[in-house]
Amino acid sequence: MSxxxxxxxxxxxIMQEVAPHLAKMTTEVVxxxxxxxxxxxxxxxxLIIVAVLTALYxxxxxxxxxxxxxxxxxxxxxxxxxxxxxxxxxGWPTAVNAAIVAKEVYDSREG
Amino acid sequence: MSxxxxxxxxxxxIMQEVAPHLAKMTTEVVxxxxxxxxxxxxxxxxLIIVAVLTALYxxxxxxxxxxxxxxxxxxxxxxxxxxxxxxxxxGWPTAVNAAIVAKEVYDSREG
Amino acid sequence: MSxxxxxxxxxxxIMQEVAPHLAKMTTEVVxxxxxxxxxxxxxxxxLIIVAVLTALYxxxxxxxxxxxxxxxxxxxxxxxxxxxxxxxxxGWPTAVNAAIVAKEVYDSREG
Amino acid sequence: MSxxxxxxxxxxxIMQEVAPHLAKMTTEVVxxxxxxxxxxxxxxxxLIIVAVLTALYxxxxxxxxxxxxxxxxxxxxxxxxxxxxxxxxxGWPTAVNAAIVAKEVYDSREG
Amino acid sequence: MSxxxxxxxxxxxIMQEVAPHLAKMTTEVVxxxxxxxxxxxxxxxxLIIVAVLTALYxxxxxxxxxxxxxxxxxxxxxxxxxxxxxxxxxGWPTAVNAAIVAKEVYDSREG
Amino acid sequence: MSxxxxxxxxxxxIMQEVAPHLAKMTTEVVxxxxxxxxxxxxxxxxLIIVAVLTALYxxxxxxxxxxxxxxxxxxxxxxxxxxxxxxxxxGWPTAVNAAIVAKEVYDSREG
Numbered sequence: 001m002s003x004x005x006x007x008x009x010x011x012x013x014i015m016q017e018v019a020p021h022l023a024k025m026t027t028e029v030v031x032x033x034x035x036x037x038x039x040x041x042x043x044x045x046x047l048i049i050v051a052v053l054t055a056l057y058x059x060x061x062x063x064x065x066x067x068x069x070x071x072x073x074x075x076x077x078x079x080x081x082x083x084x085x086x087x088x089x090x091g092w093p094t095a096v097n098a099a100i101v102a103k104e105v106y107d108s109r110e111g
Numbered sequence: 112m113s114x115x116x117x118x119x120x121x122x123x124x125i126m127q128e129v130a131p132h133l134a135k136m137t138t139e140v141v142x143x144x145x146x147x148x149x150x151x152x153x154x155x156x157x158l159i160i161v162a163v164l165t166a167l168y169x170x171x172x173x174x175x176x177x178x179x180x181x182x183x184x185x186x187x188x189x190x191x192x193x194x195x196x197x198x199x200x201x202g203w204p205t206a207v208n209a210a211i212v213a214k215e216v217y218d219s220r221e222g
Numbered sequence: 223m224s225x226x227x228x229x230x231x232x233x234x235x236i237m238q239e240v241a242p243h244l245a246k247m248t249t250e251v252v253x254x255x256x257x258x259x260x261x262x263x264x265x266x267x268x269l270i271i272v273a274v275l276t277a278l279y280x281x282x283x284x285x286x287x288x289x290x291x292x293x294x295x296x297x298x299x300x301x302x303x304x305x306x307x308x309x310x311x312x313g314w315p316t317a318v319n320a321a322i323v324a325k326e327v328y329d330s331r332e333g
Numbered sequence: 334m335s336x337x338x339x340x341x342x343x344x345x346x347i348m349q350e351v352a353p354h355l356a357k358m359t360t361e362v363v364x365x366x367x368x369x370x371x372x373x374x375x376x377x378x379x380l381i382i383v384a385v386l387t388a389l390y391x392x393x394x395x396x397x398x399x400x401x402x403x404x405x406x407x408x409x410x411x412x413x414x415x416x417x418x419x420x421x422x423x424g425w426p427t428a429v430n431a432a433i434v435a436k437e438v439y440d441s442r443e444g
Numbered sequence: 445m446s447x448x449x450x451x452x453x454x455x456x457x458i459m460q461e462v463a464p465h466l467a468k469m470t471t472e473v474v475x476x477x478x479x480x481x482x483x484x485x486x487x488x489x490x491l492i493i494v495a496v497l498t499a500l501y502x503x504x505x506x507x508x509x510x511x512x513x514x515x516x517x518x519x520x521x522x523x524x525x526x527x528x529x530x531x532x533x534x535g536w537p538t539a540v541n542a543a544i545v546a547k548e549v550y551d552s553r554e555g
Numbered sequence: 556m557s558x559x560x561x562x563x564x565x566x567x568x569i570m571q572e573v574a575p576h577l578a579k580m581t582t583e584v585v586x587x588x589x590x591x592x593x594x595x596x597x598x599x600x601x602l603i604i605v606a607v608l609t610a611l612y613x614x615x616x617x618x619x620x621x622x623x624x625x626x627x628x629x630x631x632x633x634x635x636x637x638x639x640x641x642x643x644x645x646g647w648p649t650a651v652n653a654a655i656v657a658k659e660v661y662d663s664r665e666g
Contacts, residue, residue, distance in 0.1 A: 011651060018654045018661070019635040022642055029362065030199055030647060037354070039192035044158060048193060051159040052166045052200050053648065057502065058612065061648035080463040081150035082159060087466055088141055089163050091277070091313040092474060093497065093505035096455060099462045106462070122318060129321045129328070130302040132481070133309055140473065141314060148465070164315060166646070168391065169279065172315035191352040198355055202646040203363060204386065204394035207344060210351045217351070233429060240432045240439070241413040243592070244420055251584065252425060252532055259576070261525035266491060270526060273492040274499045274533050275426060280390065283426035303483035304492060310474055311496050363643055372636035377602060381637060384603040385610045385644050414594035415603060421585055422607050424499070424535040501613065524574040531577055536585060537608060537616035540566060543573045550573070
């Protein structure tokens with residue numbers, strides 16, 4: 001399984017220590033099964049996950065998934081559209097929060 | 112503006128009566144601007160909205176948007192994938208709820 | 223204590239049967255203490271509660287509190303403003319849902 | 334696998350039709366693995382789930398899980414304590430909603 | 445348009461870079477239209493927003509809006525009442541979180 | 556009242572300063588009444604609260620309650636089970652977040 005098909009290494013290690021069955025299912029079920037299913041492309045799954053983590057205000061998980069979305073071919077302009085649409089469906093605070101997270105991710109990848 | 116670019120007629124009428132500025136912005140900003148922006152296709156926006164309304168447990172609004180998603184070219188198999196992925200990101204209850212709503216929408220369109 | 227300072231009678235009876243300590247605290251703490259505190263007027267508390275129940279999508283409890291808001295002197299025009307503002311802070315689905323609930327409450331009071 | 338270890342029959346059938354992979358994972362992973370793990374008793378898992386579905390306002394799924402909790406040995410007095418505690422952690426509207434659901438479940442089992 | 449009628453400068457700059465249409469709508473629609481509508485005073489809108497951001501646990505956005513509320517004439521005693529009422533409607537954790545944010549805002553304005 | 560029956564000292568002090576009635580009710584009602592009620596053991600109440608704060612993504616309050624749960628006799632293995640079950644009911648991001656918080660709490664208690 002490629003590195004992209006896993007949780008971020010340090011998060012995976014923490015789960016392994018604190019809740020090993022959760023770590024196992026993260027690898028085998030979430031990334032090993034759901035994300036690999038052919039019914040939706042990885043690009044489409046990333047569109048969805050960025051939107052949902054924005055609207056649910058899951059700030060820390062959103063950070064990782066914006067990076068993954070870029071790796072899966074979602075453009076920064078598309079992320080801008082997702083965040084803007086979420087302002088209307090999850091509320092302005094969720095969109096503003098996502099914009100700040102996206103800025104952090106973009107900056108860290110340029111560094 | 113086409114009928115698809117509006118809220119459902121009875122909902123639009125209720126908003127017009129109870130909160131007319133909300134009705135105006137629904138037509139002009141949400142459906143007239145956001146949904147029409149070229150940065151994401153209507154099909155992609157529908158993917159996202161079905162996912163988000165599932166995860167946020169917005170049952171009644173999900174009903175309308177599953178129908179709109181079908182109109183925008185999202186297939187029932189893709190909706191199944193969205194709902195299944197949401198089980199892992201919004202929690203099982205949100206996915207089960209969405210499956211029941213989808214069943215209602217599919218049945219009503221076949222009637 | 224006046225009727226306005228209690229939960230709706232049938233809800234109060236259900237709580238009394240199913241969770242009597244909750245019923246007791248609803249009467250003594252929520253309506254007997256919090257709502258009676260002089261630091262905010264009942265009108266201001268109703269403004270807040272209608273907004274919060276809209277944004278949290280607590281549909282059934284919103285129904286009761288829209289009626290209570292009218293009793294506390296909040297006007298229908300002010301409720302329209304609250305609902306419209308919530309579209310931007312809790313997301314459009316919460317505002318649309320609240321508009322439908324408000325219409326039901328207004329209709330039932332005119333009947 | 335016993336009947337108690339599955340989703341309610343009609344819900345399971347709807348998932349099977351609308352999102353078959355979700356149905357499969359509900360049976361194999363959620364009820365076949367998670368609920369059967371020895372690290373927490375079924376009674377403890379039911380305590381938790383009733384609390385969480387109350388606080389998340391997942392009304393329809395709460396209905397099924399209050400019945401399951403009674404089957405797993407949680408008493409009505411314990412459900413009252415859970416609901417009352419949730420008033421303070423998920424907010425009063427979630428507790429009031431859960432009390433109404435519990436009343437419906439209790440009545441339907443006595444009928 | 446006065447400075448008070450905008451998002452905080454650095455947040456506005458981030459939105460401008462990451463999601464420029466969101467930045468435009470924040471200025472033109474949220475602060476330029478909604479907050480300026482005469483149907484509710486700015487003080488009343490601030491009451492509502494502090495309550496809603498508390499109950500939705502939007503910590504970072506709450507920080508900015510507690511400062512704005514003070515600027516709009518809401519007193520610290522009224523903010524205490526809002527936070528206390530939210531303990532009962534959004535749950536204790538949301539109120540405790542808001543108290544910590546309020547303390548930070550008060551301290552930073554005295555510095 | 557023992558130290559365990561109160562909010563963390565610094566949080567209690569902030570509430571006392573910013574919202575004194577909230578501080579009073581935290582001590583007298585939440586910890587003085589609800590947590591002391593005999594209908595559920597403190598261990599059972601901690602099970603529930605860790606689950607609910609995980610699923611609601613109340614990160615900061617979860618931190619304090621994981622420590623309290625250990626004090627109330629919940630084991631680390633049971634906390635692992637709770638977090639894992641929450642992945643399925645509140646969604647994966649809530650469980651991953653809780654695992655990170657648990658790791659911080661465990662490390663700080665060993666230090």
